[in-house]
Amino acid sequence: DTRSHFDAMQYMELGTPGSKAGTTGWLTRHLLTANNLPSEVIMPAVATGNLQPTSLLGSRESIGMTTPNDFQFNGHWRYGDWQRDSLRTMYAGSSWLHQAGVQTLDAVDVVERAAPGTYTPGNGAVYPTGTFGNSLQTLAQIIKMQLGLRVATVDLGGWDTHEYQGENGAGYFANLVGQLATGLAAFYTDMSNDGGVDHNKRITLVVMSEFGRSFEDNASGGTDHGHGNVMLVLGGAVNGGVVHGDWPGLAPSQLYDGRDLAITTDYRRVLSELLIRRLGNPNLGTI
Numbered sequence: 001d002t003r004s005h006f007d008a009m010q011y012m013e014l015g016t017p018g019s020k021a022g023t024t025g026w027l028t029r030h031l032l033t034a035n036n037l038p039s040e041v042i043m044p045a046v047a048t049g050n051l052q053p054t055s056l057l058g059s060r061e062s063i064g065m066t067t068p069n070d071f072q073f074n075g076h077w078r079y080g081d082w083q084r085d086s087l088r089t090m091y092a093g094s095s096w097l098h099q100a101g102v103q104t105l106d107a108v109d110v111v112e113r114a115a116p117g118t119y120t121p122g123n124g125a126v127y128p129t130g131t132f133g134n135s136l137q138t139l140a141q142i143i144k145m146q147l148g149l150r151v152a153t154v155d156l157g158g159w160d161t162h163e164y165q166g167e168n169g170a171g172y173f174a175n176l177v178g179q180l181a182t183g184l185a186a187f188y189t190d191m192s193n194d195g196g197v198d199h200n201k202r203i204t205l206v207v208m209s210e211f212g213r214s215f216e217d218n219a220s221g222g223t224d225h226g227h228g229n230v231m232l233v234l235g236g237a238v239n240g241g242v243v244h245g246d247w248p249g250l251a252p253s254q255l256y257d258g259r260d261l262a263i264t265t266d267y268r269r270v271l272s273e274l275l276i277r278r279l280g281n282p283n284l285g286t287i
Contacts (some may be wrong), residue, residue: 041148068116228261
């Protein structure tokens with residue numbers, strides 16, 4: 001119950017609304033408590049982009065990358081192989097630091113061997129230009145590499161539309177929603193049929209934001225920090241095409257604080273179902 005971007009995002013990604021005292025994100029706690037994961041996974045978690053999100057805070061397994069083509073070892077042109085060998089010797093220990101070093105070197109070797117710079121999206125999929133489209137394509141590439149990926153994060157910013165939000169169905173907000181929609185469509189198309197394999201059957205993609213926008217626009221043609229919001233869920237096992245949850249209504253008496261869409265579903269209920277039914281992890285109390 002806050003209108004601060006920073007507090008709300010931290011609450012959601014820690015998985016502990018009302019408390020920012022945690023030292024691990026909810027996805028990190030999933031990886032730590034799941035008893036159905038192999039003991040050795042090259043790349044169990046990926047954060048696309050330059051920063052690790054709070055949902056993966058405290059994870060020693062997550063790997064960050066902008067594109068697979070950039071995820072490489074830039075060694076000396078002549079002594080690169082010796083440098084790789086030296087690094088493996090340096091990390092030949094049993095501590096978590098040594099294990100993280102070996103995992104990173106293994107991931108670099110596998111990704112480089114896959115020649116990701118030659119990747120062509122499947123089924124004629126066309127990703128939108130920009131960071132968001134690049135991140136989704138990166139995720140698609142990694143999934144097809146079969147590196148044991150379990151969770152991944154993608155970020156799309158720019159929703160703080162306090163002014164000039166819409167112009168008769170066009171404008172800033174519509175363009176941003178269009179970028180989201182075309183990106184998700186391209187990703188789903190890309191993953192639908194890869195050599196006869198439908199990757200979407202084992203993928204669940206969730207879109208969520210820290211809070212919604214105010215119901216009425218402001219004097220600048222935008223909307224201010226709100227309350228209730230929408231979550232989107234996409235995937236082969238999703239009961240899609242419908243709106244789930246209770247609709248609170250938009251009458252003045254039904255608005256939260258007289259200005260916002262009211263909340264009827266805790267976002268953790270949605271994530272909890274995915275944890276149990278998709279990821280096979282029943283440890284909801286800990287996560």
